[in-house]
Amino acid sequence: MKDKEPSEFTAKEFLEAGKKLKYNLIINAALIGFLIGIIIYSVIKNSVGFLMLIPLFLAYKLIKNSQKNKK
Known part of the structure; x- marks a missing residue:
């Protein structure tokens, strides 16, 4: 599946993408912190x-x- 350009998103798709991005950033930050703690x-x-x-x-x-x- 090809990624859409931002101009092709609907308002609902923007909200869903924002929620998914926020969730991924929180999980990544927690994992990075955990790995730094291990180090x-x-x-x-x-x-x-x-x-x-x-x-x-x-x-x-x-x-x-x-x-x-x-990005």
Whole structure:
């Protein structure tokens, strides 16, 4: 399904898209915060290790995805 241009949206579609975007931003922010917490805990307990890269990579992907959604 192709994305519509903003000029092709109806008022109802704008409201639905806004609600969906707001929900996605809140979920992304919570996940990013959780992953940052894991990274901080990992640094305090075990110092920097290979397993710390996994949450760091996931946080990076979530940040890039949220920037794409804003457009």
